[in-house]
Amino acid sequence: MYVTISAENTKAALTAPLGTTATPCSETRLKAQSYLYLEGDDVDWVYQVISGVVRLTRLLADGRRQVIAFGYPGDIVGFPVDGVHHTDCEALTETRLQPYRRLCLENGECSPSLHRALLQAALREIGAMQDHFMMLGRKSAVEKVASFLSVLAERVGEDVGDYKQFTLPMCRSDIADFLGLTMETVSRTFTKLRKNNIIAIDNIHTIIVLRPTELQALTLGERD
């Protein structure tokens, strides 16, 4: 999952399974905090997240970290770069994944419809990443956090009265490393949104969006 400029993707489109034909391989299960693969590992499979959430990260030698994406149900993770994984992938919650052979994507060694679906997923990935560039390069802290929460509310939020509620399976520093901020700035921005009654923070990992429209407006720089 990336924080796209406009969250125009519908839940339906995103969470639809890829193959309509019988899948050749049974699902993979992953406990929270366990790794699916590490940077440099050979790629044999790409995975579609069925349930749960995973985190893709890259590390710099000096310890700086960038969270590349969060993988929510419907997302495909593990695209190979020259046959090798280019990020680490860790499960944030217990996660179920549907594996697809790498060669199905790369050589079409499977049903044409599945090959096409994986390819389309890769192309959508490129588009989503392009959006995320704008986010990292050109948005303020408030805009980044508002975008992040807005997309999550849209994608995984549950209606609670007039509000949208969802849980954050990742910690604050994961969010910070995803948005190119520090943990402290993320925390302060959450507090600011809470004090302005845009959101409520029930449990630390449970967000309630009280005013979705205002949150959406902050996404593009209206005053807070």
Add this chain to the structure above:
Amino acid sequence: MYVTISAENTKAALTAPLGTTATPCSETRLKAQSYLYLEGDDVDWVYQVISGVVRLTRLLADGRRQVIAFGYPGDIVGFPVDGVHHTDCEALTETRLQPYRRLCLENGECSPSLHRALLQAALREIGAMQDHFMMLGRKSAVEKVASFLSVLAERVGEDVGDYKQFTLPMCRSDIADFLGLTMETVSRTFTKLRKNNIIAIDNIHTIIVLRPTELQALTLGERD
């Protein structure tokens, strides 16, 4: 072209043409400052840059701009997202491009080797963009500019004695919008590198890297 963490790609690999078989379509020529496509246009072709340089951009409603990538010879531009272009693409110099049918990439309606080559290019694009996230999210101004110049020196620099020389076909604000900085910061950083004798600026658009090793070190945060 993205500013990758380690410029380990060789020139040869990057500039190799995709299809060894006869290409079905003659090359496209583009004058400097003319657009190849705009965001929202339907995609009929993807293009490999043969010579010249193009610039891919995305715009926000309020005018903020992100340069997504520069397309140098060997690069593929124009990957479709749901059949539609997701960026604007403008030629920075006179440019020659080899078009390939979109359906060759998406449906394999061409030679299998060409289909595979385009697919591999898309997957490499994903990997390169992941690297660029680190750049935008986690690097300082000096690191960004040093990375940018270092990659260019490696990729298009010509040996002049012990030095590497190359021209910048883009203006300072293009570089700024690529790196997530302002024009002024880019300019100041150039000056700093020049005063430290890491680079020389011959003409405004001609850079000579005097100390490639030091420049490379600045890429990852060694003191300047």
Add this chain to the structure above:
DNA sequence: CGGGTTCTTGACTATCTTCAACGAAAGTGG
């Protein structure tokens, strides 16, 4: 040569980071 654009530089400011302390929550072992 002149006019417009692009680039550089300076002074000032804003935003975000850093460092540090504290508090809340969660895990551990008796």
Add this chain to the structure above:
DNA sequence: CCACTTTCGTTGAAGATAGTCAAGAACCCG
């Protein structure tokens, strides 16, 4: 179940990095 420890999150104060605004210099092109 409770005390202890550790991790994670929040908050504050101070500082640094990059942004803004403005002026002047260099470059480009007819």
